[in-house]
Amino acid sequence: MKKLESWIEHNTFHHSQFYDQLELLKQKEKTGLTISLCIPTLNEEATIGKEIVIFRSELMERYPLIDEIAVIDSGSTDKTLEVAASFGADTYFAGDILPSQGHKRGKGENLWKAIHQLKGDIICYVDADIKNIHPRFCYGLVAPLLYREEMQYVKAFYDRPLAFSQGIRPSGGGRVTEILVRPLFSLFYPELTGLVQPLSGEYAVRRKVLERLPFPIGYGVETSHIMDVYHEWGLEAFGQTDLDQRVHRNQETLSLGKMSFGILQSFLGRMQKMGMEGQLPDMTNTLRQFVAKDQQYEQVLYDIVEEERPPMIEIPEYREKMGY
Amino acid sequence: MPKVIASILDSLPAYRERIQQVREIILANAVMFGEIPSPTFHESGRVRFMMDRFTEGGCQNISTDEVGNAVGIVPGKKSKGHIILSAHLDTPFATSVDHTVTVQTDHLVGPGILDNSLGAAVLASLPAILDQLGIQFEHNLILLGTTRSLGSGDIEGMRFFLKNNKLPIDAGVIVEGGTLGRLSYTSLGMSRGVIDCKIPRGYDFSRFGAAGGIAILNRVITKMLALPTPREPATQLILGSMHSGTSFNTIAKTGTLQYELRSEQVGLVGELTDEIESILSEIRSSTGVELSLKEVARRHNGGLDYKHPLLVACREIMKALNVKPGVAPSTGELAALIEQDIPGVTLGLTRGQNRHMFDEQVEIEPIFTGLAQLIAVLQAMDGGICHEEA
Incomplete structure (x- = not known):
């Protein structure tokens, strides 16, 4: 596992390494690359305003490191888009992008359609539910791509304190990662265990990679990306940046169960494609959980279908737009 | 203009x-x-x-x-x-x-x-x-x-x-x-003060009749509120906070009162602060408790x-x-x-x-x-x- 140790040493960063944003801007100009920031949303009016204000101020007006900020929404029923637009973000309803491909509801759908809608050579995805938003959430991820040409896909990871005041409880050490993804990777892709938080929602990726990746539209998008990028471009394509603390909503265990179920579907589907499945049973799309009322227990069935989008480069409109 | x-x-x-x-x-x-x-x-x-x-x-x-x-x-x-x-x-x-x-x-x-x-x-x-x-x-x-x-x-x-x-x-x-x-x-003329009250070890409650730190501070407050604070020029006594005691059934042994005095009249805040010192002195001598005033901020x-x-x-x-x-x-x-x-x-x-x-x-x-x-x-x-x- 020397390769993995070397990767951890050379491809793991801390955001403070890129604190000098003027230097970063000079490096960006040297590379000639353009950068888009994409924030996928669904009912995020409480936090979206702050994200837009901070990113616009710090990364567009002070130092024009990013060339556009776009909010791609799955159909919010609150004021998410109104708030985002009022502070100068470009706002889109995912269903209006590439209408010929239809509209599927899910975060992965927004990320996938962003590739068609946004202009940048690098797209940085940042979730909208971050309470302690800071420009590092973007520049910390983009910077390695500006300095290291061989790097394609940079993921965030965080310090996750277990004790926190005022009743906010961070996600307690990434439960799905630790209970599901890390054991799976340890079994089948040991090199990928170097990623501290493979499921983090913040990452920056080069367009030439994004346009060649299929996108599960649901929970499996991050896991499948990691497997696909690893398969196609190898471990060296990955970087990861420590962004310190991330404060966000805590999810209930039942929600994490759904997430895990989606991730498992993506994971096993990929293993099949890569010929690693062995004697796996047929997969169903139904997850079974329990709810309790007094002393009675009921089984609740969830149909969680991990639909998938093809690589963007296979879409005729996209090929035409990009002149391929 | x-x-x-x-x-x-x-x-x-x-x-x-x-x-x-x-x-x-x-x-x-x-x-x-x-x-x-x-x-x-x-x-x-x-x-x-x-x-x-x-x-x-x-x-x-x-x-x-x-x-x-x-x-x-x-x-x-x-x-x-x-x-x-x-x-x-x-x-x-x-x-x-x-x-x-x-x-x-x-x-x-x-x-x-x-x-x-x-x-x-x-x-x-x-x-x-x-x-x-x-x-x-x-x-x-x-x-x-x-x-x-x-x-x-x-x-x-x-x-x-x-x-x-x-x-x-x-x-x-x-x-x-x-x-x-x-x-x-x-x-504004202003003075912020912290009054600390402490019941000495072995204090004889039967002799003095006071019921601990809360009662002492209550006497201090009553007398402070009786101080003359004119409306013109505007003068105000603000009782900001009070902390004393720990439970239902234990006499409070300590107490702290924080206040602010402010006045538009030159010199009045100083005079009122002297009055508060006198109040504390009087209660100290009549009850035997320790009472002190610390001025933590002053404006002229x-x-x-x-x-x-x-x-x-x-x-x-x-x-x-x-x-x-x-x-x-x-x-x-x-x-x-x-x-x-x-x-x-x-x-x-x-x-x-x-x-x-x-x-x-x-x-x-x-x-x-x-x-x-x-x-x-x-x-x-x-x-x-x-x-x-x-």
């Missing part, structure tokens, strides 16, 4: 419009200051952030000092003197409080956002605002983020700076988040005259911006300027509510009027308004 401000008044509507171009910078600074906890005596996080902002804004002589103030200078064309623009960096909120700031289309919410994260943000954003307006002053502008302002901080940051810097200072403006229209130019009466040209200019500027002046004496940093005979005012930047509560709010839209007002007042000072004949 003072000559200096005639041309400034014409520029005001344009200022308001153009400052909106840097709206995100100002708001982002307000959010970032707001999310750095900064209880009095522990302001170092905000000081560091402010100095970083001064560096990025091209300020000179960026430094901090023994009490932790953040200082940066926007150099003037002629360096003919100095004007101070100051905002205090401390808040009454403990570090453990959730300092998250929320941004909505028309307002920001978060502890300390009104008092005084917005003021700090304006200081940090000032180089960008001046750039946007194409303004360079004749005077050097000292941007001063002060520490140790609130409570027992006793405006020590500002006092230290004024006492120890060697720069000639012509005038000063203190900015506070709220409220737009605020025009403070006098300092003073300030500018209503007809001072600076105030005439301020009122004209507010009138031109359709802002109604709200005159109120200050117990903040302005008092330190007054102690040093430096002409100055305290101005508010916007409307807000829930001051010193966890959901403190500031409105976004009025900020641009508040900033246009601030820039115009600084320009008037730069043009020598403080030296014009009344």
